[in-house]
Amino acid sequence: MAIDITVDHAVATLTDGTQLRTPFWRIDSDRDGHHLAMLAAQHGNEVQGIEVARRFADLCAEQLVAGTVTLVPYANLLAIRHRRHSSDLGPEQPGRESQGFNMQQAWPGDPDGNDIERVVYALDAKVIAHSDRLVDMHCWNHFWAAAVLARSDNGVAVQMAEATDLPFVMWRNSPAPEADIATSSHLMYSRGGVSMAIELSGQYQMREAEVDRGLRAMANVAKVLDMIPGEPEIIDGPMLEPLAGNDVVVEAPCSGIFMQSGLEPGQRVVQGLKLGHIVRDDDLETVVVRSPACGRLWKYGRHDMKCDVRLPDQHPYASEGDMLALIVQACGPERE
Ligand SMILES: [Zn+2]
Structure with a gap:
């Protein structure tokens, strides 16, 4: 019998006094196990993970046997509605020109900060703080192939990354201990959890092949975390590593x-x-x-x-x- 998919909201009060309700799906197996969270579209032009989350929710409703899954398809509603990387950017401005509204740099947020910091604070309280595994799904431009970005110094992260079966993997070292928490990944690691980022190929667009790639990655990650049964489906491997001299x-x-x-x-x-x-x-x-x-x-x-x-x-x-x-x-x- 399928598990219920529930919808809840992370509610932030913005600087103008209005509320922003960020919806998320939760699928709970009622059995012990990991709490896997997925954030999609922290950047408003990187939207393919939204459909990945929708399909993964259905898959978990049918197959989840342990733990809990929380999926935030519209992580950054302000930027998505603005149809740009971040909500403060204008035409031809890349994400790095954002003045404090780049959600990826705003964790763990601030209930008294700017609007993005308030949204982040609400998302942390409702989602990230309860999770111990995180997939942060982004998209880069369509000239570049999909890749997983993960720490090579964490065995679980390596296992999760290798299960994604994406064309490329980019291994990272852990940041310096004194580095400020800024990304959702840093936050997850600072609490003893494990995180990785996925970059699908293509911004401002929804592509069937990429969504399918993202869904397979999520299902495979859930399998290596023993949350859904079966072995990871590796059909495109082995992954290659750019910037490694080849x-x-x-x-x-x-x-x-x-x-x-x-x-x-x-x-x-x-x-x-x-x-x-x-x-x-x-x-x-x-x-x-x-x-x-x-x-x-x-x-x-x-x-x-x-x-x-x-x-x-x-x-x-x-x-x-x-x-x-x-x-x-x-x-x-x-x-x-
Ligand atoms: Zn991004």
Whole structure:
């Protein structure tokens, strides 16, 4: 028999005296076990985790055998309704320009602080403070493949990260002990819990393949935490690690429009595979661009730093030397 999915709210009183009610789902097996929390959309343009949470709630209602699951799909309603990374940002402003409204930097919040600090405080009181495992689900730009970010110095974190079966893993060290608590992950660790972050591929959009990837990651994490039965379903492994000395940059050999060849970030490539072509803007020749290595596409498509907020930074016109792809090399079993 399915377990009931209940809806509750974390209620914050904002600076103007109005209340912001952040809804969340809770599924309780009524048996001992971990309390797994998931935050989606701490940044208002990173929304794919919302649908992941919805599907994971249904899955837990059918399959949860131990512990409790709390899912906050709309963690940052102020930023989501503003349709930007943070609620104080205007056009073409990246998240780092937020003046104290970046939710990810606001933990554990403050009931007398600014509106985001108040929302965070309410979320901590209702959700995070009761949990011992946390998945913080974000999305980065659609030129980059999905990845899990986790601490390599914590055995449980390693186990959870490896179960996600995402294309890439980025291992982190623990922050210095004197560092201020700022992220929900830091907060979870400071209380003896374990946390990790997932970055799905694509902001301002909902993509079936990414939502499916996120759902499999959540289900696999719940399995290694013995909350739902079965072994993790690993269908895309092994994960590769960017920035570990195996990165190969593919640069534009000439200037012109780069036409991708229908691959997706995260996909495996073999040496010589066609990544796309450039239509030269001087003699109109077609110049094919091939993969110099076997591995996985970590970044794919011409883009610049602010591609998450500036349309020109997503423009497919490449100048000679622009990065068209970044491949994390893998040899041996990765070779196809
Ligand atoms: Zn984010």
